Amino acid sequence: MAEVDNKALFEFLVRMGDNTLILGHRVSEWCGHAPILEEDIALANTALDLLGQTKMWLDYAGKVQGEGKTADDLAFLRDAWDLRNVLLVELPNGDFGQTLMRQFLFDAWHSIILGHLLKSSDDDVRAIAQKASKEVAYHLERSADTVVGLGDGTPESHKRMQAALDYLWPYVGEMFETDDIDRAMAAAGVAPEPSGLKADFDALTGRVLADATLTIPEGKFAHKGGRNGYMHTEHLGHLLCEMQWLQRAYPGCEW
Amino acid sequence: MAHPSTEQVWEWLEAVPDPEIPVLTLTDLGIIRNVDWEGDTCVVTVTPTYSGCPATSIINLDIETALRDRGLTKIELRNQLDPAWTTDWMSEKGREKLEKYGIAPPQPAGGPERCPHCGSPNVEKLSQFGSTPCKAQWRCKDCLEPFEYFKCI
Numbered sequence: 001m002a003e004v005d006n007k008a009l010f011e012f013l014v015r016m017g018d019n020t021l022i023l024g025h026r027v028s029e030w031c032g033h034a035p036i037l038e039e040d041i042a043l044a045n046t047a048l049d050l051l052g053q054t055k056m057w058l059d060y061a062g063k064v065q066g067e068g069k070t071a072d073d074l075a076f077l078r079d080a081w082d083l084r085n086v087l088l089v090e091l092p093n094g095d096f097g098q099t100l101m102r103q104f105l106f107d108a109w110h111s112i113i114l115g116h117l118l119k120s121s122d123d124d125v126r127a128i129a130q131k132a133s134k135e136v137a138y139h140l141e142r143s144a145d146t147v148v149g150l151g152d153g154t155p156e157s158h159k160r161m162q163a164a165l166d167y168l169w170p171y172v173g174e175m176f177e178t179d180d181i182d183r184a185m186a187a188a189g190v191a192p193e194p195s196g197l198k199a200d201f202d203a204l205t206g207r208v209l210a211d212a213t214l215t216i217p218e219g220k221f222a223h224k225g226g227r228n229g230y231m232h233t234e235h236l237g238h239l240l241c242e243m244q245w246l247q248r249a250y251p252g253c254e255w
Numbered sequence: 256m257a258h259p260s261t262e263q264v265w266e267w268l269e270a271v272p273d274p275e276i277p278v279l280t281l282t283d284l285g286i287i288r289n290v291d292w293e294g295d296t297c298v299v300t301v302t303p304t305y306s307g308c309p310a311t312s313i314i315n316l317d318i319e320t321a322l323r324d325r326g327l328t329k330i331e332l333r334n335q336l337d338p339a340w341t342t343d344w345m346s347e348k349g350r351e352k353l354e355k356y357g358i359a360p361p362q363p364a365g366g367p368e369r370c371p372h373c374g375s376p377n378v379e380k381l382s383q384f385g386s387t388p389c390k391a392q393w394r395c396k397d398c399l400e401p402f403e404y405f406k407c408i
Contacts, residue, residue, distance in 0.1 A: 038381060038382035038384070038392065039382075041382065041384050041385065041386070041392075042382060042383060042384040045384040045385075045388055046384075048305075048307035048308075048309075048388060049305060049306060049307050049388065050307070051307045052303075052305060052306030052307025052308065053306050053307070055306070055307075056306055056336070123337075126337065127336035127337035127339075128336060130336065130337050130338065130339040131303070131306050131336045131337075131339045131340075132306065134339060134408045135305060135306065138383065138406075138408075141383070142383045142384075
């Protein structure tokens with residue numbers, strides 16, 4: 001098996017950690033605003049799990065990087081161009097249906113990749129995947145159930161869920177894009193090539209979206225540029241403004 | 256200098272309550288995985304219940320405080336992720352205490368066996384999530400009381 005290149009491993013780890021960081025923050029924006037109390041609590045719990053996973057990924061990334069940075073340093077002191085999350089997770093919440101559709105599309109990919117990471121050649125990656133996969137299985141159960149409930153619900157909820165799927169689907173392709181970093185990780189046995197996860201993803205989403213009576217858009221176009229740092233959407237900067245405000249205004253502040 | 260035995264340290268830890276569900280102790284929850292002496296340092300290995308659970312840092316603080324109160328000065332806490340925590344590690348005593356407290360204990364079937372208030376098996380799920388990451392909300396269809404269920408993971 002190929003040697004692990006620390007630079008590539010760092011990139012892989014921040015891709016994992018930035019996905020959960022940015023989605024965790026987005027979902028936390030619902031706190032106090034969800035349509036009913038149970039959903040509010042569910043969203044906040046999901047955000048909390050994602051932030052916990054972020055800490056594990058980014059702490060390990062900081063260790064691999066070797067510059068003495070903590071998860072907090074990486075989360076709060078990098079600007080948009082250094083973040084490596086996929087574009088899907090930084091998109092605005094939209095309505096409740098759009099939030100849950102985004103969650104379902106992400107959970108489906110997340111549960112599949114974590115399943116592979118349980119067999120990673122890297123001990124820390126394997127341990128984080130063990131912990132995270134239990135939580136993500138639970139997220140997927142809820143987001144899939146809710147997508148079916150709303151898709152196969154009233155004419156209004158169906159219409160909104162179809163609109164959410166039409167809007168979000170072009171952002172799905174980026175999760176399966178494979179570049180040199182992914183190939184290096186696959187060669188070292190750390191992580192699977194993302195392109196190889198597509199068949200399982202299509203089977204899972206195909207089944208749930210059919211139950212939800214929703215139609216998957218036909219277009220093959222995919223928005224890209226988040227996970228390789230080429231270009232994020234304009235939404236990420238606004239999100240960071242709020243998320244990083246305290247550390248920017250009072251550097252090194254602790255309590 | 257002779258140090259207290261690991262059995263003694265376990266006994267002390269058995270008295271430390273969980274900060275969120277104080278009816279349970281840390282050993283009831285099964286999150287203390289090991290106690291050992293490395294030279295004159297007492298090493299306690301702890302595994303988190305949920306990765307984002309805010310109680311984790313308080314638990315570490317409580318362990319340290321409890322051991323310092325007993326006169327230990329060199330304490331090291333180790334965080335262990337693998338194998339991941341499972342509700343199978345919860346003690347039998349812990350399950351009984353939970354139910355008496357009004358929280359249905361975890362079941363492999365994925366839902367509570369019975370209402371912790373009236374004992375009826377006629378229960379339904381309200382929400383997959385509850386007031387802490389480790390619980391879900393259920394309700395009894397006989398006594399009509401809502402209750403929390405400790406999720407099985």
